[in-house]
Amino acid sequence: MLVRVCFNPSGQNETAVAKEPMVKLNPGSLAMICLAASFVPPVFALDAAADTFKAKCQMCHGADGVGATPAGKIAKIVSFKDPSIVSALMPI
DSSP: HHHHHHHTTOOEEEEEEEEOOOOOOOOOHHHHHHHHTHHHHHHHHHHHHHHHIIIIHHHOOTSSSSSSSHHHHHHHHHHHSSHHHHHHSOOO
């Protein structure tokens, strides 16, 4: 519902209520919209994860995640390819 307050020259306010047409969606259309919208956030999350890795992790773990960089060797960084690390990071 849209409410408009109109000012007229006599100084009195007039309130007009205008009803806008209501859009009706059937359940199939609504399901398709929700399904399409659910694919968008994971794409942005992957970009953000890659940016975070480059900014925070790559300096020690290296681009491949093995940890063979000079800083990684000094800090004894564990490889992201180590099976124990992979199993701990992967969701069930």
